[in-house]
Amino acid sequence: MADRVGTALLGAFVLLAVVGPVLAGSPTALVGDVLEPPSWAHPFGTDSLGRDLFARTADGARTSLVVSTAAVALALLVAVPAGLAAARAHGRWPDQAVMRVVESTQVVPQFVLVVLLLGLGGAGPVQVLGVHVSTTARIVACIALGFVPFFARIARASAVVELESEYVEALRVAGVGERELLVRDVAPNVAPVLGAQVLLALAIAVFAEGGLSFLGLGVPAPHPTLGNLIAEAGGQLLDGAWWYALIPGLVLVAGITGCNLVGDAAADRLVRSDLR
Amino acid sequence: MIRFALHRAASLLVTLVVAVSGLFLVLHASPGSPLTNLAPSVAADPEARAAVARETGLDRSMAEQYGDFWASLLHLDLGTSLYDGSSVSEAIASAAPVSFQLGLMAAAVAIGPGVVAGVVAARRRGRPADAAVRVLSVVAISVPSYWLAVLCLVLVGERWPDLVPAAGGYTPFGTDPVASVRSLLLPAVVLGLGGFAMVARSLRSSLVGVLDGDDVHFARAMGMPEHQVLGRIALRAVAPSTVTVVGLLVGGLVSGTLLVESVFALPGLGQLMVTAFVRGDHPLALGTALVTAVVFLGLNLVVDVAGVALDPRARRRVAAGRT
């Protein structure tokens, strides 16, 4: 049940993010009067500048989805090899080194770290070693960095369990080499464990992206993001523009709830399949 | 036990030193130098820029600045704000109690009802109460605090102005405890909601596991009343894992203060930090980050030690030196 609700919510969110921008007009064009309540022409109403909120919400959902997916993917790309390498060197110095580095990014909570890293550079693009890095890319990188310890720990822990399990010894004794073990046996087994966490991480990433936008550290204008929309909408509530605060907020809640529910279900399934 | 705590504290200290040094370097390599925050008409003049840099000590080598930073840190002096020249330590000292009280109240909101909900759900597994707790906790964990805060501020604040913080954000607890608690109640509920969900969910699932265990079965088979089964076996068994969740919750609370304090205009550490970063106020940013890290790591240490203290098996491992 919860599983199906989660799939539906996440599906609706993804659908809005993927199809919405195609269906809707430009999210930046001034297509209507200011603060029009929802109507057939503007199903989500219009914002304080007269832009279509459906187009903006859809575009914001897309931004949230793209940023958080990219961040989680980037984090996995860094964390999984690091975690596997650490597990392979379990207890020896490469393991220690990886875990110390991971630990040192955990002196502050993840979201604070992201705020910190973004806040340091100020908003706007920067040059890193001569390469132009857009604000969006920096946000992705910072959120990703926040997830690296999370995934590296999971990858390491489950790889250690795998490497110490009996079947691995059986395969070693049977002459299966370490590389083959790591790539063909351990990594594929670590993958579902991570997979279940990916959705939960996505939920956090969507939240974080919104929070950054809310603090004004997020994806810059004119791209709407869900966090921006919510931040802007607060004041409109005073004028009775309930749709402005409610709809983008509910879309955000739907996305996060969907990720959480589906992620929970995936984790449950994993536990059950391992118990069987 | 004490040795374990000291050992953990020492290793955290090393991590902290490394992290603060990293922060210092990043901060000073960042493009947001205070020089760029000068009035453009002043900043445009190279002579004026150089003079300001000399005045604020920014023209010295990074190594010198780093050395000075640690030297003054040892005297608990975090320097002065680049903007108003006020003492960073004092700014933090006046902001910390707000965040501390907010965090404490939010933790109470999270842990008290969270434990009750988790126990009720586990004991009434599969029944409506369980379903209600599960739905509530999923929603609570998924509703972003900043959205809820905005809604509450307007919707609740309009009707019960006393429930949202007063202008200036905060009545110190010492001045008027009732007003102080009342004014932080709404932010604390908003902040604590996610933690409530975490505690309730984790407690429910671990309790369900424990209540299915052989020891509970044996105890019931030997006629132990249900409340004793819960108190003597089940809750004791899930205490360490619950404490771990509380550790995660600490991170959520510290993060959440950034957002919630900003919406409710509470003069706490979170808002101070955001302000510092938005302005590129290096000493203040570094100071708030440092204090946040110390608080966060300290709480984690407490949680770690509590986790070990509550789990005799872990206590034994620790005593055997296998940390």
Add this chain to the structure above:
Amino acid sequence: MTPSPLRADPSARATIDRRRFLGLALGAAVSGPALLGACGAGTDTSARVVRRHQDGILRIGVAGAPSNINPLDSGSELTRWLAEPIVETLYAYDADLRSVPLLAVGEPEVSADELTWTVRLRDDVTFHGGDPLTAHDVVASLDHILDLSSGSEWITYLLDYVQTFEALDDRTVAIGLVRPYGLLRSHLTNLPITHRDAVDRRDAIVGTGPYRLERFTPGQSFTLVRHPEYHGEPGAFEGIEFTVFTDGATRLVSLRQGKVDLITSVPYQNLRAVEGDDDLALVLADSPLDVLTYVNLLAEPFSDAHFRRAVALSMDRAGVRDRVFGGHATIGQGPIGPAERGWDPDLAVYDAEPDLDAARAELEQATTERRGFRITVGTSQLGKEIASVLAAGWATVGLDVEIEQLAGGPWSSAWLANEYELLMNTFQSGFTSGPANYLTLAPAHSRNLLSCGYVDPELDGWLDRVWETDHDDERAGLLRQVSARLAEEAVMFPPVYPRAAFAQRRELTPLDPEQLRISRLAPHELRFTSS
């Protein structure tokens, strides 16, 4: 903005919708607060405010914390609103915005060659610490400003003119100039005098005003208390408290709840909400609130005059006025607005609605290949909204506009390094320059450090003369010419001149719109009507 029949009675609709929203919110977030919000009724706010006023403290909600509270360093409105009741000036504006003596005794004595100004000080004035005001304090204030390392904004006004300043005795200051400087009188009217020991401090303001700064939390709140030994009429309030609410809605909610008496920078979208509330008064005033708009003539595409004019012609000024400022703004032409000296109400280079045909015609003549540009704005919500509306408008003539939002520091850096195409920000002058706005015009001068690349010897001459003359009428005439030229050449063409928006509770005497024309909030002049 065309009114739709739906919003015939906005206040009634708001209540219904809010109630409906409550129901929805309940469903969405099953939480304690929402539940609390759905049942029961509130208390009478006005009574609460009257009760609160018993402590005699005026509470003001401001939009941001000053980045530097030293009024000798910063001319920002945030610093100055805070400093107004604390520090005083040698001369001050009277009700008709004429300069009259305050700390000085009589008019300054100007030598025949116009190079030496001598000012006599009053002898009955003490600082908050108890020290009497002396010439040395004035000298220390000037010294601080002219010290390059202090980074004071005032330096640009004085650097190339003021050569010497000395205390002839405890009550007399002499200022020596390099060349005649008619504008000095204006500066002496605006320049705050600070205690000599406090001129370099950034964590204290020590002045001679009716209130002194008691304590503050950086970036968050500032508490002023009455100075009992004030030389003039003592302040009506026991104290004045400034609280920072960066979020506009939070600021307004606090006012509605009666937690503050006055707020600045009311979000323009919420003006209707304020108007619909009987407990509140909205104050909209012409004010030196500029939308700084510079184009970079040193590089493509704005080096091309046709392109520039096309951009200026197709600017959606009406859109900005109606959608961003709720109609409370005047359509922009040149850099000088209605509250400022040199304002020409008859200047009409551009229409409110974009002239798309003329713009297309200009574009066809343009030699540059570019059909788009980057607009760099600050991080404020207002800047973002203006840029968004403008970009949407320019898109209709085929100009592809990229919006770049930069925080204060990087924004300034981009300006200094000439790394911008179209630069925009809101800026409130008036504190350092009174009714005129010289800083805004500075980049038009080809020899200015911040020059935007526009070279016009005739205009340079006008500007030099603006600074030199001591005749306000001549100055105003020259400024009109400057503003017209810059508009016609499409060098500086702000979309609108917004009216500044303040809101206050009815339990407080109204703000003075005349003082707001020079950005003076003058909170110490207000009174509670209830007590």
Add this chain to the structure above:
Amino acid sequence: MPSTAIDPPVLVVDGLQVRYGHGAGAVAAASDVGFELGRGEVFGLVGPSGCGKSSTCGALLGLLGKTASVSARRLELEGRSLLGLDDRGWRRVRGRRIALVPQHPRSALTPIVAVGRQLDWYLGPHAVDRHAADLRALGLESVVARPRDLPSSFSGGQLQRLVIAIATLGSSPALLLADEPTSTLDPTVAASVLDVLAEARRRTGSAMLFVSHDLAVVAQVCDRVGVMDAGRLVEVGSPLELFEAPRHEVTRRLVDALPTRRRAWAPARTSPAGGPPVLELDHLYRYHGRAPGRSGPPSAVVVRAVDDVSLAVAPGELAAVVGESGSGKTTLARVVAGALAPTAGVVRLDGVELSAARSRGDRRRIALVGQHPRSAFNRRRRLGAALDQVQRVHGIGASRAERTDRSAGMLARVGLGAEALGRRPQELSGGELARAALARALLVEPRLLVLDEPTASLDPPVKRAVLDLVDELRRDLGLAVVLITHELDLAWTVADTVSVLDHGRLVASGPLAAVLDGDRHPRVAALLERVPADPRGPGRR
């Protein structure tokens, strides 16, 4: 100990039915089960897993959970009906009139509370002091001495005694429910626990319901035995009746699975082929923990897991290595197979010394089948992929198709169909997995097969079949086999030679007859002592 007809029965079960779920989807775990227990009588319930033994037990305690529904014509303890009791009613019965001796003593006690405290829970305050003498009598000196220790610092046998103490010291229950109380224990320990249980029962005079899947144990303990299958009680009788004349098919299978002592062990069935030994162990040592003298803290305790073992295995020989748990058997197997490096000494294969870091070729020549077939395979890989993998890394078979053919052939050989190739380990039974593990080991055509307790976790009938398979394969393939086991009767059944390990040292080694007959080493004698007796033969306790 026959029941006396005069006394009313302690327990009457009649028409007991246990169902899980509701409506059409309901599953019956027990149907129409009926039996009676007289005062002091021991009744055994035996049957394969899933036959309904546990559900019957659970119904007697009222602890089947909310999804189960229990009905019966009669369910009476000491004349009082147990049907329809509320929570309070059950609490008066549980622990006072019915006491449980659970299957897993280690998990029945809460792992994070000191044993003394837990005794207090069930026996009242200061239980250790008040019952010190009784506890000592039960062989629990260690608990009396260290009441503040956690359960984890006691052995399984001690914990089982402790649980028995809890069940019998506080009150004199009318009925003891012993739910597979020895299934997780070593035979040696199991035997002593059974003694303790018998003693406790004598003291309290309780009747006992003894549940087990092991017919041999049941026969040893019980007065009457009921055999269950698919939720029904299919046969009831005295142990001797069941063994001599099993009437029901299930009973017959259980009896057949009992290991039979090879009558004529003097001449081995297959004489090992002559020639030089396949495997030679030459003064082999393996210590666990840090050896003294190395750098670092000297705290680590050194365990001499394998201590100066020399052994030779001829081609085609099945060499059994027996010993109690902790005697170093598994370590020896792992050292031979190359999973552990020896601390000292030499392993020779076909006369060639193997280095500590084995080459892939060496690994191919010695195959190891581990103790737990269920964890021998990557749980996410299909069997086909697992069998393909070992061949691929050794370069066997030119193509995947060819390797698949070989896999299928080998599976057929161990008695599995080709459809098993597409299965995941979770979808196979323990017996099937044991066969699959054998198949994987044999696919690379080893010279030597090391079997580490290959049947320890299997039900008796399955156990027997797997052993027969091993015996057949080694004859067909001419393999040398080292069989590690703690069950002496297994060695007895199939081995050519037997070596007895004790604390890492070889105390006896040689042909089966030479070691087990005549002048036995005391250790060997002790091991023989604990083989559950064949109820058909003499020596029943």
